Amino acid sequence: MAKERVTVVDIARAAGVSKSTVSLVLQGSSLVNEGTRAKVNATIRELGYVYNRSAANLRQSKSKIIGIVVNDLTNSFFAELAVGVDTVVQSAGFVQFLANTSEKIERQREVVASMREHGVSGLIISPARGTEAADLAPLVESGIPVVLVVRDIADAGVSSLTSDNHAGAMAAVRHLIERGHRRIAFLGGFPDTAVFEARMRGYRDALLEAGLDTADGLVIGSAPSRAGGVTAIEQAMMLSDRPTAALCFNDAVAFGVCDGLRARRLEPGADFAVIGFDDVIEAKTAVPALTTVSVDPQGMGQRAAELLLKQINAGKAEAESIVGSVRLVVRQSCGAAIERKKREALS
Amino acid sequence: MAKERVTVVDIARAAGVSKSTVSLVLQGSSLVNEGTRAKVNATIRELGYVYNRSAANLRQSKSKIIGIVVNDLTNSFFAELAVGVDTVVQSAGFVQFLANTSEKIERQREVVASMREHGVSGLIISPARGTEAADLAPLVESGIPVVLVVRDIADAGVSSLTSDNHAGAMAAVRHLIERGHRRIAFLGGFPDTAVFEARMRGYRDALLEAGLDTADGLVIGSAPSRAGGVTAIEQAMMLSDRPTAALCFNDAVAFGVCDGLRARRLEPGADFAVIGFDDVIEAKTAVPALTTVSVDPQGMGQRAAELLLKQINAGKAEAESIVGSVRLVVRQSCGAAIERKKREALS
DNA sequence: ATTCATAATTGGAACGTTCCAAATTCGTCA
DNA sequence: TGACGAATTTGGAACGTTCCAATTATGAAT
Known part of the structure; x- marks a missing residue:
């Protein structure tokens, strides 16, 4: 033996x-x-x-490993992102180190250090809340290509791949306005993140464009999770002048909002319009099917991986910031069902 | 620079x-x-x-890496499992190689080979459908500890950690019978897997125990996903003698069944009882909250990791097969809501 | 037959760590 | 002061690969 x-x-x-x-x-x-x-x-x-790859790595002082660090693997968005990365990275002959930070900056420090010790040849990271450019500095100084996904960090000097959150949010809110909604809430998400900021500005700009009120009471933060969505909608329904529609920070929140609505015997889509953000895989099959701003998480993972590989092969490349386009996919949760029902009632 | x-x-x-x-x-x-x-x-x-870990690994011919391979990271169950593994593995100073096989045996072969080249000191694997003992042989021969999770493989000679699928399914079906259901379906899952087999036998044994009919038409396979659940319930509702309740292969299928029910204007929990399997994180917050057999995916990941670490430290350990206990957690989707409603109506 | 270019092969010196056996320092006790 | 054991420290020799410079085989052209 x-x-x-x-x-x-x-x-x-x-x-x-x-x-x-x-x-x-x-x-x-x-x-x-x-x-x-x-x-x-x-x-x-x-x-x-x-x-024996250890021996080879030692000799060549480089490895066929790329690292990927996410905040919350339990969130479908990140799981899909990770499989997107995995597919392209694998077929390029690399293997993926995956770590979960649970949004803890300390943990992130540890895993990044560990990856460096293992000699990863590149890193894809969705930085934990509160990450600063300085945290990435040692990485970039030692010449390891880094691409930020989902959340950008100012002046970090590395490539990033984000989505056009502002445009997506605007499109969603415009759609709600076209359908006749006037009291529209923005629900969920941590207000101190750049992503929240961008989506919220999009929401607000669409409101302004239509000459609508942008009273602050209608934007309600929460954890960006299903549970957070439940609490956010509860809070929204306590308002004296209730909203009739909401754009949610992400799909998880949107699902939570649907849950919270049902708990109050309100049917999402029929009695209240809800739009999500991300287009997670369940969005299509949920009932009602979720109207959402598609950022295509898996595709995003693939593009991030391709960007990283390009930099690895190029040796030293310019940092580029790509902001992926985004599109509103209209399904049922925003009230397509009502319209149809009304039409059916007329005929 | x-x-x-x-x-x-x-x-x-x-x-x-x-x-x-x-x-x-x-x-x-x-x-x-x-x-x-x-x-x-x-x-x-x-x-x-x-x-420089490559150098250290070379010298000591061992690494601080453990591999984990799953079938479908997109499924919350596996994502949570991976998170569970990650937490204990990290705090033991290891780092995790995660790979996704998408249930493809060829891909599995590749990733396992790659992990071997990287000198992982242990491997946790949820084997793809159709994996045989021979596929793991090279691994065990070279003395790398392996623990199978979720799905066991006969005569592989490695440790495994599964759940008591039979007992869980029986408990669930007994509960449905107690609530007065007589036509109970078993929905979803691939019939050629051991897990399906075990859960289905539990279902059948509970039926037999109560002297109920076990007509074959009531067990309907499908992909173990949300989409699969939708098709399974559709098929079930075409039966001339329709079921009034269902035990589902897993939570994903159960959610799909709820979706399918709603598409037919039937309210899960009120008009039809559904029970899932796994107790994925969304089960608690979904509406109606899903009654399900809890296998605690994250805890399972942790236990698998602990088992593996024990074997790594022990050098050479006996293969042990642990079957984790399981408990029915009763929430709303199985009709708790009806009972309450009836009581409320009476008072 | 000799030369020359090309194709194919080859020793040995790295790479950065760990481990062993041996060496050095230190404090204590006779 | 010398000796002795314990506490520290230390040179090399590995580990299994890759890479360089150098060598040898092959074949074509003279």
Whole structure:
């Protein structure tokens, strides 16, 4: 059982070549003769050789590992983002270190340090709340490509991939206004984040554009989770002049808002219009199907990974900030159902 | 910018000690004098040294990496499982390689091979459908501890951590029978998996115990997802003698069943009883709150990680098969709401 | 046959750590 | 003061790969 590790020199001896040749074969070099390549590959299989990446990494001082750190894997958005990254990263022959910070900056520090020790060749990170440019400095100084996703950090000097939160929120609110809503709330999310800020400005600008009131009471923060959505809508319904529609910080909040509405015997879509943000996978199949601003989390993960790989291959690249476009996908939760019902009632 | 890597010998030189001493400090050995330890730590910080794990791994031929491979990270169950693993693994000073197989056996082969090359010191795996004992053989032969989660594989000779699917399903169905249901369906899941098999037998045994019919038409397979739940309930409602309640393969299916019910203007909990399996995080906050068999995914991840760490530390341990206990958590989707309503109507 | 370019192969020196056995320092006790 | 054990410290030799410079085989052209 306790068999010795098989190494390149074992292969070399068995195949009657030098270890250098074996190494060349391992790297798929075109320098090596077709015949010897076949022979070497045969003995590799025969002896059950397994490549030792630690040794290779040490020698080349680089690895085939990329790190990805997210705030909350339990949130579908990040889970989908991670699988998006995984697919492209894997097919490029890399492997993914995934870590979850639970939004804790201390934990983030630890995992980033750990990844650095492991010599990741790049890092995709959705920074925890309160992350500063200085926290990323050691990384960028040592020349490790970093791409920020979801949340940007000013002056960090690294690439970032975010979504056009402002435009998305505006589109959503305009849609609600077109449907006749006048009292529209903005629900959920932590107010001290850039993403919240951008979406909220979009919401407000659409209101202003239509000459509507932007009274502050209608924007209600909460945790960006399903539970947070429940508390936010409860708070909104205590207002003397209740809203009739809401744009939610994200889909999780939107689902929570639907739950809270039902708890008050109000049917989302029919009695109250709700729009989410993200277009998480469940949005399509939920009942009522969630109208939401699609940012395509999996696609975002893929693009982030591609951006990172490009930088890794280029050696040293300019930091670029991409803001992905976004589109409103209208389903039922914003009241498509009412319109139809009215029409049906007329005919 | 292009600064040289700082190594232990640089530290040694700067601190006026030997590299061996620095190494000792790095490992927190008690052999080294308090004064020199402090001095060394100071210069480490000063020079911005970062530990090179590749080198350490090479020397010790072991790593502080554990691998985890799941079938579908997009499913909350697995995301929570991964988070559970992450928490305990991290605090033990390990780091987690996470890979997603999308239930593809080929992909699984690749990622397992890759993990082996990286020298993971242990592996937690929820095997893709169709995985055989032979697929894991190379791993166990090379002495890498493996723990199977969720799905067991016969004769693989490795530890496993599953749930008492049979007992859980029985408890759920008994509960439905107590509430007066007689036509109970079993919805969703792939029929060719061991988990399906076990849950379905539990369902059937509870029916038999109560002297009820176990006509085959009431068990309807589907993909174990939300979308699958929708199609399963649709099929169930086409039966001439419709069920009035269902035990679902998992929570995702249960949510889909609720969606499908609503699409037919039936209110889950009031007009039809549904019970899920897993107790995913959304189960509590959904409306109606989902009655489900709790397997505590995050806790399961933690226990799996603890089991694996135990084996890693023990060197060579006996394979143990743990089947975790499970409990029915009664919420609203199984009709608690009806009962209350009836009582309210009477008073 | 000799030369020359090209194709293929090869030793040995890294890479940055850990571990072993041996060496040095220190305090204490005779 | 010398000796002795304990506490610290320390040179090298690994670990398994890759890379460089150098060597050898191959074949074409003279």
